[in-house]
Amino acid sequence: MPPMLEVRDLHAGYGRIEVLRGLSFRVPAGSVVALLGSNGVGKTTTLRAISGALPVTSGSIHFEGRRIDGRRPDEIARDGLVLVPEGRGVFPGLTVEENLRLVHGAMGRDRSWADFADEVFGVFPRLGERRAQLAGSMSGGEQQMLAVCRAMAASPKLVLFDELSMGLAPLIVENLFEHVRAMRARGTTVVLVEQFLTHALALADVCYVLSRGVVSWAGEPAELRAGTAAVDYLTA
Numbered sequence: 568m569p570p571m572l573e574v575r576d577l578h579a580g581y582g583r584i585e586v587l588r589g590l591s592f593r594v595p596a597g598s599v600v601a602l603l604g605s606n607g608v609g610k611t612t613t614l615r616a617i618s619g620a621l622p623v624t625s626g627s628i629h630f631e632g633r634r635i636d637g638r639r640p641d642e643i644a645r646d647g648l649v650l651v652p653e654g655r656g657v658f659p660g661l662t663v664e665e666n667l668r669l670v671h672g673a674m675g676r677d678r679s680w681a682d683f684a685d686e687v688f689g690v691f692p693r694l695g696e697r698r699a700q701l702a703g704s705m706s707g708g709e710q711q712m713l714a715v716c717r718a719m720a721a722s723p724k725l726v727l728f729d730e731l732s733m734g735l736a737p738l739i740v741e742n743l744f745e746h747v748r749a750m751r752a753r754g755t756t757v758v759l760v761e762q763f764l765t766h767a768l769a770l771a772d773v774c775y776v777l778s779r780g781v782v783s784w785a786g787e788p789a790e791l792r793a794g795t796a797a798v799d800y801l802t803a
């Protein structure tokens with residue numbers, strides 16, 4: 568069986584700046600994979616290339632065995648690969664409920680709205696209380712919760728989370744990661760880009776450390792905790 572996601576010899580960048588220089592990694596179905604590395608190594612660029620937001624220069628990306636590089640972001644999302652970008656990306660001028668209904672209506676496949684709303688407002692009661700509030704007027708943490716719920720509304724097969732914990736209080740981060748765990752338990756495959764190593768390592772099955780646009784180390788979290796080599800890469 569092919570992996571759920573396979574990135575092969577990927578090159579991508581911005582104009583003449585090449586950021587990814589032959590990046591390769593695999594994401595098995597049902598796993599949580601963490602992409603780690605110091606600032607500016609290309610973690611966000613990798614997620615943007617996979618989701619179709621950034622064109623690739625060369626190399627290939629396969630999702631469920633089908634080639635997706637060169638396809639439009641909305642087509643890729645409809646096939647079940649969803650990006651939760653850094654900085655939340657919710658629609659500020661729509662209410663909490665409208666944000667969720669929009670995605671659920673477009674992509675929510677096999678679940679009714681009532682069923683989905685019950686679950687999501689059960690897990691995040693604060694969003695339930697604020698379902699009529701404009702998303703743009705909520706706190707950073709609340710918007711991040713909404714971004715996670717919006718990804719769930721799309722019934723994704725694979726979710727890419729970019730810096731889920733960025734700028735949030737520890738309790739909210741705990742809550743969000745609890746939710747990622749629940750998504751995995753339901754069979755969703757997850758790719759995490761994280762600054763908070765503790766959370767990423769607690770959740771991930773496999774870690775890839777990026778440096779200079781390639782994977783410089785791959786292994787299990789336990790090896791990463793035990794070894795110093797990979798940690799050197801992280802802090803380089």
Ligand code: ATP
Binds near residue numbers: 581586604605611612
């Ligand atoms: P961080 O952990 O700091 O978010 P990252 O690993 O996610 O870093 P990227 O955001 O992928 O890194 O950026 C990789 C490189 O590409 C950086 O040097 C960055 O300055 C550059 N870069 C990112 N976006 C653009 C852009 N729109 N135009 C030009 N250069 C860019």
